[in-house]
Amino acid sequence: MDKIDIVVSWLDDSDPEWKHEFNKYKGITNVEINNDSANNEARFRDYNTFKYWFRAIEKNAPWVNKIFLVTWGHYPEWLNLENPKLVLVKHSDFIPKEYLPTFSSSTIALNLHRIVGLSETFVYFNDDMFLLNLTEPTDFFKGGVPCDMLTLIPAQSYEEFNHFAINNMQLIHKEFSKKDILKRNLRKMINLKTSIPYLGTTLLQLPYPNISDILHFHLSTPLNISTYELLWEKHFSQFDKACRSRFRDVRDVTDWYIRMYSLCSGNFVPKNMHKFGRIINIKNAHGNFEKILDSKLKEVCLNDSVDMEETEFTETMKQMQQAFELKFPKKSTFEIEEGF
Template sequence: MADHPSPALSDHPEPVVVVGDTHTSNPTLRRDDVVLRKGVLTLVSGPFTPRESMVEDLLAVRDALDAAGIEHLLVRGDDDRRVIAVDRRRRKEITAALATAFANEPFYASPVDVDGAPTLIADGRLSRRKAHVLRLFRPRLEPIGRLRYGAETAMQLEFWRFGDEDIEAPRPNALMRTRLPRNEAIEESVTIYGRTWRTLEHMFDPLASDIAFDIDIVFSWVDGSSAEFQRKRAAQQAAYVVGDGDDNEARYRQIDELKYAMRSVHMFAPWVRNIYIATDSPLPSWLAPHPNVHIMRSEDFFVDTSTLPTHNSHAVESQLHHIPGIAEHFLYSNDDMFIGRPISPDIFFSPGGVTKFVEAGTRIGLGESDPARSGFENAARVNRRLLWERFGAVTTRHLEHCAAPLRVSVLNEMEREFPDDFARTAASPFRSATDISVTNSLYHYYSLMTGRAVVQTQARVQYIETTLHEAEEKMRRLLKRRDQDMFCLNDGSKPEIGVEERTRIVTEFLERYFPFPAPWERMEG
């Protein structure tokens, strides 16, 4: 997504000069939390998300301007970036004020509207050429995973011309063109990030193009390592015949992937309102109570609780829209699916609530459902038959393994449209050849054929089967590039490497990719 800033990453350890004991006159270099990396002073950062880093720098710039008595406006950029607009006639004062305020900070200014390298603000200039649009930021480096933030996630400083007749901005923003008649420039105030700011009228009003509705996310999760789970599942499964691969322990094995999947939401999708965890397993030891995390037991949302317990993910997925209090618009994800970089909700929804789903390149294939097939393959065929009978169109592709957007109202409509199929699937304790798969892909193609969904073709998604020999290199490359919106680390049913090796590789990768604990994690020790 072009407008979604991505954190950069260096996966390979690089020589880092720790400069706490230096003879240079720059006081920034004497700080213990600053390193020199490729010639750039970099703040060794704590657990800040990209947005938190931007906000911290934005407030620091605002404080510097306030201290110098320099007036400014807060503006919403055309890409929703936060912008501080200042009078270009006061450029020298502004440059001096920022240099003074950040004399001991690794604060940089990176020009946007002209070519040029970032300059250290403490050196007393904002750019080598007279840029009117600058990204201001402190480069940040997380030392374990080498996660770093720079200009891509920064706030913006713009130099405007405030004339008697009109106001001229160097580029359009969310509300205005580059010129605004002075008599139309009505000021108002807005409270954002705990501060009151001067701005232009309607600058931060909801826009028709905004996604203003609440969005929740649901994770389904099973702790297959639980002895109680294994005992109950084995006893119940004795009376059933399951499909190819459906009884493989890989489907239930877990190595705390859920912790990192939830971290990915915290780091890269801060617009998510609530997280729901659909599980009947004991809670993981790392999860602490939190007002935005809700544990949903099957009896909390299954319409017919007499069918419980269930070990069938299709059954769980057929009942998600009955979760009490869940938002009309929500995402569904498994614990092995992760958000890979900062994304906006428009990757999943249009402003009008149309859902966007990602098709995989994999075809469903021919043939009908068969007990010998996997439950995943069978459900795709049952879905295809229902949609053919209802719409006279054939579905050909599976969906990508990533978070999928859903709407409660459409799911309720589908349950009324296919009541027997929903009820049968919800009542099946294990995957069967007659199951529907609501979240993959019945909902999405039903919505497509009724005008409530479109195919998302811009999202970048990667699937890695972590039990194959090639997986480690793929994860190493992903860690270095961080160029995927979403990715899945699937535990394949036909492994080439052992469980212990797979556990080590995946755990090390996840800890480096998502190094910051989320607010709902218990403190170690």
């Protein structure tokens, strides 16, 4: 079996040095283009649940080879730096200096293939994506090919995120015709075992001349380094432009394009994403975290809400941390022992 690594990005938004740098560059960036909810400070908030992320990985993905923790340069004080599976990676260790400093998650994700020692097959997590139940390597890769789901959807109203989808799809249309995508993937897309409950959504899009958008599940993403290298060669100018934006810019492509390209090219094994995991807005999960964490899903993304007031966020975090402590009470080997 090929080695499978995990890459996870994490930020300590309370770090005074990071906050100083963030505010410095936010003040000199084009506000009209970049100062929207995609760059809202709420998107940088730390849940204080990262230790449970490690507990979940150790319990539910024991097969993982290495965990590459990508940060601005800080790390949690409870983290066991001596764990042999842990590799600390600063932005400056792998992101070209002309793109730094960056406050764009897309810039970070678009350069993951540059991380020294990272395996060809890896799974990319955000720190709000948690494994709830036991997984197997074949949940993510089969024969080195990502396990994923291609679902066609109409153009969505994500506010500024719709711009990102349009930018990505414009690049997809330059690579593939709809006829080509269907020829490569129709059997994978129309599959009663793996396509439910999104099959109807895909079928409704088939009569239209072009593909409007592809469903993004907001869960961990299995990726190939070779795909990154191919796409950087194909689309250097677009990727370079996106990475030079200090903050996410609605005129740029995003790292989602890499997954979209893999799907459209047929480089994926069908997987029922609806059964595998779900994204849940923490604002809507208030009071239900224990039930959510006890579900049969293998993964959940507990996504922050930019319109949550700080007091509501604090109370929600308290509930979420209590639920995680019940779900994962045992310390992982990624945490230092008490007294050290």
